[in-house]
Amino acid sequence: MSGLHSAAGRFVGQSVLRREDARLLTGHGSYVDDIVLPGMLHVAFVRSDIARGRITRVDVEAARALDGVHAVLTSDDLNPRVESVQMQPTMLASMPGAPLRPLANGDVRFVGEPIVLVVADSRYIAEDACDLVEVDIEQLPAVVDFERAADDTHNLVHAELGSNVAQDMAPPVHPDLERVLQDAPNVVTATFHQQRQTNVPMEPRGVIAAYEPSDGALQVWMSTQNPHEVRLACARVAGVPEQLVRVIGRDVGGGFGQKFFTGREELTVVLAARVLGRALKWIEDRRENLIASNHARLDRGTATFAVENDGALLGVFLDHLEDCGAFPVGGTGATGGFVGILFPGPYRVPLAGFHTRAVWTNTCGRAAYRGPWMFETVAREQMMDVAARAVGIDPLDFRRRNVVQAGELPYTSAFGMTLDTVTPAETLEQAAAIIGYDEFRVEQRRAFETDGRLSGIGIGLYVEPTSMGMMDPLSTDAALVRVQPTGKVSVHLGTGSHGQSIETTMAQVVAEELGIDFDDVVVVQGDTEPTPFGRGTGGSGTAVIAGGACRAASAEVRAKALDIAAHLMEASPADLELADGRIAVRGTPSRFIAWAEVARAAHLDSAKLPPGMQSGLEATATFKAPPITWSNACHICTVEVERATGIVRVLRYVVSEDCGVMINPMVVEGQIAGGVVQGIGGALYEHLVYDSDGNPLTATFLDYLVPTATEVPVIEYGHVETPSATPGGHKGMGEGGAIGSPPCVFNAVADALALVGATVTRTPLGPTAVLGALASSYTPAP
């Protein structure tokens, strides 16, 4: 690790080992499938094996007759109960979206769509019963190819919506942009395809729902990133008042966006539990997760750059198309608006425009996956290399020529977005220095000329809008900081940590703010009952927003503690400071009172409190984030392409990033690494494939290839710490690793292939694709 730590505190800025680890390492975590309730029954779904068709018959009699089966529910049993209920997420209730429904009703719209819900004594029996359900479907032509979906006015995914176009945005194009895209000295165009992928949390989705008729209470355990949103959604769907709904998600085995909103199956199980009055458990299996949870990333973009002969960008335009599938959870699932306005990225681009369309198809729905709009970085960074080659400038120098420099900040983009405390130029130089860019260029040329070896280097440079405060309720988090009579502290957050180390990092923040020991602070989260309403965990928002709330609540607690201490010590609160579990007179450390003594007085000895002060020592505070807190990073990697097999090996991988003040550098680097490897998977291996009838062909881990330890390089880090304007100076960084890596790896492969004049435009760059590219531009090795 290189770089500087400008603001390391006693706990903030330290690589404190994680609170979460001991229970998870010893098998004592509490994931949803680990919960067993008395009398609990098990759910399995009968799913469509047809992408588009009319349901002509559903016969559940044989299934109902099976020993151990308690109920077999169809759409007739469930759907009418939620006809006037919004199944979409609360914050998107008024936005366009797919016509969600619990079970398929009358027709099916993708392979994997749930048709029948079976309830049995065990999962084994429930699956036996699923095999006994007979469903007849009259197959209809499926809309599978997203590039042709918009033009298909005959076959509609959602007949009630009247079109396969889910979104079409085309902001007016500035006449000057039109002119430079015609007349510039260099006008370069290329089209890139990114393939369908999915999040692959190692723990698939799961839910337990228990409705207690006697008191009308609904208790739900769910694998979720967002317990308070789940609570709202369950209250609506089950028709149970929100105050009687409790949602718990203690340990959550990854999500990466998949579990940010509440899935259709989870809500259907909750509804069934309400109808049957029995505790139900549904644990998704991997096949279901791969074909029916959510998909992501299926995009096409045609980028056009107008470039001056000296390499200066004059204007850029992106024509973007994305696939929403059939039933995205979260509006349309479309990200194109963000893709468009973020397309200029960290560069000085005077003129920019875009057109984006999203289409419905008879495939699994699109949802957020770590950096949901990241195609802006894919299209831009891949195009930067294409344009650099077209004008004969090295890709690093081309970026140097155009990247926004420190002296130009704040810089407002053509779309009115203002970059402030970012360092794209600095991270570009730091990453290039760490990897030894110039030395690699020499070695690359030598290896090619002497041995015919194909190696390449690629860059992915981006700015990332994190912790976005422009859309409620994602803008705001709340924290309750509660000091116990002993002085020990609990921090209550509405977060849904699923690997982010929140139990550790937020304890670091509060311990720092209160000047007490890290071990004296515990974080309570993943449960709606003991926590204030919160935004959940996602969108790279915890450090800034939950952290801001922790600081705000800590400040209130601290102020009261200082008032009490000042009263007891006959000093002025302004003269006191908190550190090491003591409140001391600044400059006279021998005059102090223990933090625990103040806490004791606050709870147990009101006579010691200042006149008029009430007992207790706790505070709940909220923090609303500014519209955008930008972070930024530069990824550079080197690869070797084996000419005989088409296999790509990543040799070195460097990330230089600026997420402001790091709360826990170990956690920061862990988040980066996870994202980078997901992106390597996206660039080289992962591909959800459908045949032309809409049948998914990659429904196991033998077909959907996520990276293992043998495919990944050692990741090297550089840090630039430029504080943001938010409390603590943090910036979000959970998603960035997955944003920068796909184009970085793509560019490195393209750079290697360019040695022999071969080109690639789509991912994944597996052996077949690479061999195809090599064959189509065969040049004998020198």
Add this chain to the structure above:
Amino acid sequence: MHDDDIAVTMNVNGERRRARVEARLTLADFLREECALTGTHLGCEHGVCGACTVLLDGDAVRSCLVFAVQAEGARVTTVEGLGGPDGALSPVQDALRAEHGLQCGFCTPGFVVSITALLAENPNPNDQEVREALSGNICRCTGYQGIVKAVQRAVSS
């Protein structure tokens, strides 16, 4: 309970366990449901992800691909059986913590068992051997960085 259930006896983490089970019950479900040892996780149920890895007579196996009745008379060790008393971490568990080799923790029990089995067989593996040995376990959070380092740390400790 069915008439054709089969009696099975095995030693799990040092305790004798007896039950009558369906022939099709997997070892993973036996451990999770009959023994209430929920540290063994199911990430794919088709033998690829490795989250359900346990030791069967000392060998690392995927408990989703083994039927409980196949473990008749066997010695089974799960992640719960690898730490010390009072929650003390084993050297492998401790190394994973020190190197941030886990985030969400779902795949972690499988890695703990696989690494334990690797080091029992080869106390001093090189980097390539480590990565090959871990290639049957999928982690989606860490990018394997801390996991590989943890093996190296456990080797040198």
